[in-house]
Amino acid sequence: MLPCWDEPSRKAVFALSVVVPAELMAVSNMPAASETTLERGKRRITFLDTPRMSSYLLALAVGRFDTIQAQTVNGTLIRVLTMPGQAAQGTFALSVAARALSYYEEYFGVPFPLPKLDMLAAPDFAAGAMENWGLVIYREVDLLCNETTVGVARKVRIATVVTHELSHMWFGNLVTMEWWDQLWLNEGFANWMQTQAVDVLFPEWHIWEQYVVEEQSRALQLDALRSSHPVEVPIRRAKEVDEVFDAISYCKGGSVVRMVNGVLGKELFRKGLGLYMRRFAYRNTDSTDLWSCWEEVSGMPLMAMMSSWTKQQGFPVLMVNETKTSRTGGSSRLLLSQRWFLADGSEEPEEGNHKKLWQIPLLPGPGGTDDHLIMESPEMRWEKKDGFLKFNFGQVAPYRVLYDSSLYGSLSQAVRNGQVNALDRIGLLLDALAFAKQGKLPMAQLLGLVSAYKGEKSTHVWQALSEVLSTLHRMASFAESSFSALTDAVGNGMLRDALQEVGIAASAKETDLTRHKRALILRLMAMYLPKDKALAEEAKLRFERWLNAQDLQDTLPDDLKTSIFKIVLTNAETDAPYNALRRYARRTDIPQAVRLSIYTALGSAKRKDLRMKTLDMATGGRSGVRLQDIMYPVQGVSQADPDGAQLAWRWFIQRRRSIMARLKGANVRLLGVVIQLAAGAVPDKAHANAVEAFFQQHPVPGLERSIAQVVENVRTDAKFMMRFEDEMQGEEMKELLKGFEL
Numbered sequence: 001m002l003p004c005w006d007e008p009s010r011k012a013v014f015a016l017s018v019v020v021p022a023e024l025m026a027v028s029n030m031p032a033a034s035e036t037t038l039e040r041g042k043r044r045i046t047f048l049d050t051p052r053m054s055s056y057l058l059a060l061a062v063g064r065f066d067t068i069q070a071q072t073v074n075g076t077l078i079r080v081l082t083m084p085g086q087a088a089q090g091t092f093a094l095s096v097a098a099r100a101l102s103y104y105e106e107y108f109g110v111p112f113p114l115p116k117l118d119m120l121a122a123p124d125f126a127a128g129a130m131e132n133w134g135l136v137i138y139r140e141v142d143l144l145c146n147e148t149t150v151g152v153a154r155k156v157r158i159a160t161v162v163t164h165e166l167s168h169m170w171f172g173n174l175v176t177m178e179w180w181d182q183l184w185l186n187e188g189f190a191n192w193m194q195t196q197a198v199d200v201l202f203p204e205w206h207i208w209e210q211y212v213v214e215e216q217s218r219a220l221q222l223d224a225l226r227s228s229h230p231v232e233v234p235i236r237r238a239k240e241v242d243e244v245f246d247a248i249s250y251c252k253g254g255s256v257v258r259m260v261n262g263v264l265g266k267e268l269f270r271k272g273l274g275l276y277m278r279r280f281a282y283r284n285t286d287s288t289d290l291w292s293c294w295e296e297v298s299g300m301p302l303m304a305m306m307s308s309w310t311k312q313q314g315f316p317v318l319m320v321n322e323t324k325t326s327r328t329g330g331s332s333r334l335l336l337s338q339r340w341f342l343a344d345g346s347e348e349p350e351e352g353n354h355k356k357l358w359q360i361p362l363l364p365g366p367g368g369t370d371d372h373l374i375m376e377s378p379e380m381r382w383e384k385k386d387g388f389l390k391f392n393f394g395q396v397a398p399y400r401v402l403y404d405s406s407l408y409g410s411l412s413q414a415v416r417n418g419q420v421n422a423l424d425r426i427g428l429l430l431d432a433l434a435f436a437k438q439g440k441l442p443m444a445q446l447l448g449l450v451s452a453y454k455g456e457k458s459t460h461v462w463q464a465l466s467e468v469l470s471t472l473h474r475m476a477s478f479a480e481s482s483f484s485a486l487t488d489a490v491g492n493g494m495l496r497d498a499l500q501e502v503g504i505a506a507s508a509k510e511t512d513l514t515r516h517k518r519a520l521i522l523r524l525m526a527m528y529l530p531k532d533k534a535l536a537e538e539a540k541l542r543f544e545r546w547l548n549a550q551d552l553q554d555t556l557p558d559d560l561k562t563s564i565f566k567i568v569l570t571n572a573e574t575d576a577p578y579n580a581l582r583r584y585a586r587r588t589d590i591p592q593a594v595r596l597s598i599y600t601a602l603g604s605a606k607r608k609d610l611r612m613k614t615l616d617m618a619t620g621g622r623s624g625v626r627l628q629d630i631m632y633p634v635q636g637v638s639q640a641d642p643d644g645a646q647l648a649w650r651w652f653i654q655r656r657r658s659i660m661a662r663l664k665g666a667n668v669r670l671l672g673v674v675i676q677l678a679a680g681a682v683p684d685k686a687h688a689n690a691v692e693a694f695f696q697q698h699p700v701p702g703l704e705r706s707i708a709q710v711v712e713n714v715r716t717d718a719k720f721m722m723r724f725e726d727e728m729q730g731e732e733m734k735e736l737l738k739g740f741e742l
Contacts, residue, residue, distance in 0.1 A: 001060070007238070008054045008176050009284045017046040018060060026062045027081065029053075029134040031116050050133070051113055052282045054176050059132035061120055070098045074105060076112055081120040082144065089144035089591070092155065093119065096162045100197050101169075107196075108170050109274040110281070117169075119143060119162070124626045126667040129161050131168035131190075138165075139628060141592040151559025152516040154593050156198070156205060163201075164194035170277060178284040180241040184231045184310070185287060187245070188253015191215060192261070195254070205512060209460035211258075212395045212426050213467065219251035219398055223315055224343035224434070225716075227708040231256065231310040232287060242668050243705045255398035256309050262396035263361050264298050272297045305359040305374060309398075316358045317341040318375075318391055321404045322384075334382040336362075336375065336391075341400055344716040345438035358399070365393025365424070388414040395427040402435055408445060415452040425453070426464040433468045437720040443727035447736055454494055459517040462498075466520050473527050475724040478642050478683055482728035489737035491528035499525055504538060506557060519559035526563040530570040539567035547580055558593055565601030578605045582623070596632055599625060603636025603644055611637050611644060615651045618674070619658045627666060631673045638681040645681035649691075652678035656698065668702040675703065680710045683717035 004010070020026045022041045030048040037043050050058070066087035069079040078097050080090030097119060105111050114134045121140045129138040142161040145154060171193065172186035195215070198207045222228055231253055233244050261269045272294035280289060287310060291302045309315075316338040324333040340348040340356045348355055360375040364382075388410045391401045403411065411428060414420050420428070432449050435441035446468075453465055469490060476486040502518045525535060542564055546556040556564060568577050584590070585598040602614040617625050617633045625633060638648035652659065652675070663671045679691045692711045700707065727733065 001058075004055045006055045008056065008180070009178050011052045011054055011176070011282065011284070013052055014050045014055075014058050015047075016050075016058075016060065017044055018062070019044050020062050023064075024062055025065050025081075026060065027065075027118050027120070027135055028060045029058065029132060030114065048115075053133055053173060057131070057133045057173055059130075059135040059137065061122075061135065061137070065120070068094055070094050072098050072102045072105075072112075074102065074111065076101060076114075077116040079116070079118050080143065081118055082140075083121070083123060086121065086140075086144060089146060090119075090121065092145055092147050092150075093143045093158055093162050096159050096201065097166060099201050100163045100166050103197055103200055104166060104170060104193075107270065107273075108277050110170060110174070110277045112169060113174060114169075117166075119165075124628050126628055126670055129165045131165045131172060133169065133173045136165045139592075141596065144591070145593065146591055149558050150591075150593065151519065151557060151561075152512045153519065153559055155512070156207070156210070159198050159202065160194045160207075163197040164190045167193035167197065174282065175277060175280045176284050178286045180235040180238060180244075181232055182286050183235075183241060183244055184249045184253035185285065185290065187250045188231070189257055191250045191254025192257040206422070206460060209422050209426060209458070210463065211254075212423055213430070213460055213463045215251040216255045216258075216395065216398055217430055217467070218247040219255050220315065220341075220400065220430075220434070221343070222247040222709070223252055223313070223398075224341055225709055225712045226342065227705060227712050228313055229705070230313045239702065242702055243672075245669060246706075252315075252398060256306070259309070259361060259397040260294065260302070260306070262363065262394070264294060264300065268298045269294070308358045312356055312358075314340050314342075314356060316356075316360060316399045318360060318362075318399060318401045320382075320391065320401060320407060322406055331386065332384045334384050334389075335379065336382050337379045338375065339378075341434075343434070343437065343713075344719055345440060360399060361397050362391055363393045363396055365390055366419075366421075388419065390420070390424055390428075392427065393424060394421070395423050400431045400434055401427075402431070402440060405445070408449070412449050412452045415449070422458040422461050425456075425458070425461045429453070429461070429464045429468055433471060437471075437716065439719070439723055443724060444732060444736055447733075451494075451736075454497075456498075459513040459520070462517050462520045466524055469524055470527065472724075475683070475721055476728070478721060479725040479728065481725065485734070485737055486728070487528045491525070491532075493737075495521060495524050495528055504560075515557065515559065519557075519563070522560055522563045526566045526570075530567050536567055536571045539564045540571070543568045543577065547584070558591075558597065561594065561597040562601050565598065566604040569601060569604040570606065572605070575607075575610065578602065578610050586623075596629065599629060599632035600636045602633060603638070603640040608643075608647065611640075611647055612651065615648065616655070618662075619655055620662050627662065627670070630663070630670060631677055634674055634677045638677050642682070648678045648681060649687070653694065668700075671700065672703050672706040675700070675707060676710050679707075680714055683714065683721040685715060685718040688714040688718060 016028055018026050019038065019042055022043050026045045028047045029050050032045050033048045034046045035043055064084055065081040066084050067079050067081050068087045068090055069077060071077055078094060078101065080087065080094045082090055097117065101112055101117065116134060118135045120135065120137050121143045122137050123140060125137060125139045128142050129136060138161065142158060145158060167190045168186065171189045177183060177185045195207050195211045198205065229244065229248060231248055235241055275297060276290055276293040279293065288303065291306050295302050319337045321335045322332050323335050338358060338360060342348065357378065362373050362375055390411065392399060415425055415428065428449065432441055432446050436443060436446040450468060453461065456462060456465065472486060476483045498521045502514060502521060504522065506515060529535060542556055565581060572578065581598045581602060585595050603611060605611060614633045615637055617623060618630045634648055637644045659674065688711050691714065695707045
């Protein structure tokens with residue numbers, strides 16, 4: 001578009017004009033200053049000069065757009081621009097944007113510095129969205145929805161993507177990272193701020209609980225690999241930055257910001273941010289500038305603490321062991337120790353003559369009085385009072401806690417008694433799964449903890465349960481010997497009752513979280529008991545009613561579609577449901593979210609030839625998917641069952657050239673997702689070796705780290721698979737599984 005020094009610190013004022021066909025609309029970062037009619041049906045649009053900004057934020061869009069608009073309380077014009085005929089689907093996002101922009105002006109104490117904000121829905125867009133100043137571009141599915149049928153998860157996704165991008169108007173656009181090694185300053189802060197804003201706009205969603213299940217969990221999963229990287233990762237060439245647009249920069253970065261907020265308290269945290277925005281407006285910074293502002297307003301020494309979290313790879317596990325119990329009861333002595341948490345359970349290598357050390361906020365609860373106590377040494381002693389004790393109370397910081405068996409027992413009992421809040425019930429579950437995968441927690445102890453969650457009411461705790469139960473189901477499906485015992489125990493002893501409690505049909509007055517819980521439980525039922533006769537009949541009835549509906553105001557909510565489709569395809573005796581879904585996905589009058597539900601579900605067709613047809617949708621052609629959606633058919637097949645996982649990898653090897661040809665020139669991260677899905681689903685050591693050898697023979701420049709992470713994850717899963725198969729045998733485990741049905 002223009003020659004320039006395309007580096008974040010080379011900020012400039014951009015003056016832009018464009019000549020377009022008269023019938024088309026052109027938009028850029030700033031409003032039009034003038035328009036001139038030219039010969040031959042053309043016109044020249046000249047835009048106002050931009051503020052001083054980085055070149056990566058410059059944007060221009062030309063096309064036929066429909067628009068809707070609103071104003072903030074301070075008079076800023078906000079528009080949603082769509083393909084013709086889609087503008088009405090932008091009303092929810094427009095409302096979120098207007099409220100969020102006003103909230104950010106108040107929170108930062110700095111007005112939005114542009115006269116307008118446009119949000120454009122692009123029909124094919126590699127990223128979820130891009131925060132061009134004044135002209136934010138989104139995937140359609142992350143901006144547009146039918147408010148009467150949209151699923152809750154999609155509605156929350158739209159709200160968080162909009163609030164994420166709008167937070168960049170300040171954090172990233174007004175104040176910008178000095179160089180790409182500070183990418184996390186943009187993305188980590190926006191990851192935290194999107195959740196803070198949504199919590200204010202929609203308090204009924206309890207979004208911080210979802211944050212722990214999704215964002216913090218994603219960070220800990222990736223950062224537990226040896227092939228991870230520090231939050232502040234050295235970038236020698238700008239092209240290398242593609243590989244660090246990942247869960248470390250976004251989710252770990254956001255989790256570190258959340259930890260600072262917890263340590264400083266809300267008011268000092270906010271005061272420091274306001275100082276940072278005012279001091280560095282239209283300039284570039286690095287992490288130390290932000291730490292300095294927080295230190296200035298709080299008087300707390302943050303620099304060393306934060307360096308331990310952003311400059312070194314990984315995160316700690318806090319190990320808690322009871323060393324002595326009082327004879328009179330009521331208190332006991334604990335030994336706390338820390339070490340580097342590695343997903344496969346291997347020992348930490350010494351770096352030089354020392355091991356990694358973090359400054360860990362202990363955050364004891366409930367009722368802890370030492371909120372600001374920081375553990376700076378490898379070990380320390382702790383006096384435990386009567387009752388249960390949980391460190392990292394509220395899951396405020398990104399680390400895991402491993403308790404000895406007696407302490408785990410008291411925590412499990414506290415869960416059964418309803419004494420543990422939702423955030424900490426989530427944390428206990430996800431930590432327990434990670435320790436079981438490491439081999440540090442016996443399967444019997446993990447399943448004993450899971451059984452304590454029978455009758456669980458919280459939607460987001462069910463989301464964490466879904467993560468645990470999905471992992472166990474995947475292991476059992478590959479193990480085969482323990483498959484029926486686990487699926488019967490969990491399906492009949494836990495899931496059936498849960499689905500009966502929420503019901504499969506929505507009621508008019510139920511909350512968003514109730515709807516979301518129904519979707520989570522039905523997804524698990526589709527996984528554990530897809531051939532249940534009553535469930536299969538109900539799914540078939542709802543599927544046929546939806547398929548034959550004469551309008552799009554259908555009776556099948558979006559958040560149930562994928563599960564219903566999977567159950568129908570699993571039980572189908574002919575190709576008719578598969579072919580009907582393929583035809584429906586080609587309709588031009590349906591929301592993109594419905595199309596994605598279909599792509600994901602098609603992998604549940606039982607025949608190999610239908611699964612190959614589904615996979616080949618990713619390679620393009622008349623029946624192919626948009627480039628941005630290339631991963632969904634692959635996900636549907638690879639995650640369906642062991643046969644699908646193996647088929648997806650063979651398909652990738654066979655179709656590698658056509659896949660690479662289709663993705664030529666696209667963002668390399670799209671190819672990275674396809675590789676992760678196709679290569680990463682078989683928990684077998686020999687498979688890991690085969691994947692590693694394949695990409696040594698066929699390297700993919702720019703994805704070296706991502707491929708190493710896929711291989712390491714498969715090896716970790718393979719170790720867990722062997723332990724799972726061993727530990728699921730025996731009389732003790734059979735008795736424990738029977739306990740699910742009591």
